[in-house]
Amino acid sequence: MSIYLLKNKTVPKDPYFDAFNESRYSTTFIPLLDHTHTNLPETIEFLASLEFLENYNHLIITSQRAVEVLDLALHSVPSDTREKIFKKTAYTVGPATSKILYALGFQFIKGGSEAGNGDILSDIIIDDLKNCKNDKIIFFTGETRRDIIPRKLTSSGYCLTELVIYKTILKPNIAERFTQVYDKSAENSWIIFFSPQGTSEIIDYLNTLKVKNFKIASIGPTTEKFLLEQGIVPNLVSSKPEATTLLQELHKHSL
Structure with a gap:
């Protein structure tokens, strides 16, 4: 299963990468922002x-x-x-x-x-x-x-x-970089939204797809509210904004 994390990878360690990698998920970060x-x-x-x-x-x-x-x-x-x-x-x-x-x-x-x-x-x-x-x-x-x-x-x-x-x-060419990796993904992949910032182009692209062979997860209620306003209903909203909780709840949802 492919996991697409719409966030910059935290350095020197990223808890989401560690959690998903240890569970043998194929994990891809798509950086959206520069700080x-x-x-x-x-x-x-x-x-x-x-x-x-x-x-x-x-x-x-x-x-x-x-x-x-x-x-x-x-x-x-x-x-x-x-x-x-x-x-x-x-x-x-x-x-x-x-x-x-x-x-x-x-x-x-x-x-x-x-x-x-x-x-x-x-x-x-x-x-x-x-x-x-x-x-x-x-x-x-x-x-x-x-x-x-x-x-x-x-x-x-x-x-x-x-x-x-x-x-x-915002980083440049967000939609292009997302589609380059997403179009090669397997079915039933997960796209994880961490914040509304920088996601507008990706949401526009997802809303144009006729076949929705992906699931959406939100890191919390604020991002969930934003997604709903954009016409996207998340399949999962993490009960806590942390890697371990998100992984456990995603795994249960995928069974």
Whole structure:
């Protein structure tokens, strides 16, 4: 069975590749996006500043791309500064980003597998900091992001600052690269959607096919909602946004 993952392969290790490869699935990544830091010197300067070190004890980091930029920036600050940063509380979405933050050096991580999306994470933060609403919170984010977390926290009276540290652009020739590998695929292949970003051309192509010899999986409800709006009903929506859960549920669905 062929598995097409509509995402960039995470380096140095990708949990989805490891999980599917160990289960002997034929796994193909189709990168859709390019990510780059927006202003690395500014990020480094902020991380090393007394303003950040003394006044922000709570961080929100919801994407692996933000972690990658932070990792790059942290290598340019003194080691004693890094140790102070790693002792701050980091709130994140999903187990994958949580594991990367632990590997990076953060010691106090909340959310993770208990927060499948930004809405749930916001509720966790609101409850966690209900007795210290004046504490400053910093949200390391990208240029393109949903506003659920900022809206919920600010409307609840929390002091949130956003710092854009990366941007995302579409890779060229997405539809061509997808059709080149998909047209050679066997029947009953799975196409896994991880995000709405960069998928419009692929969806247009899939909607033109008269014979649907594939199945669609969504990594979560946000992407599912987008697919439904585009006229595609997923065969599977992963109950958790993680590789092991997706693999187990896909395997059960394929029996």
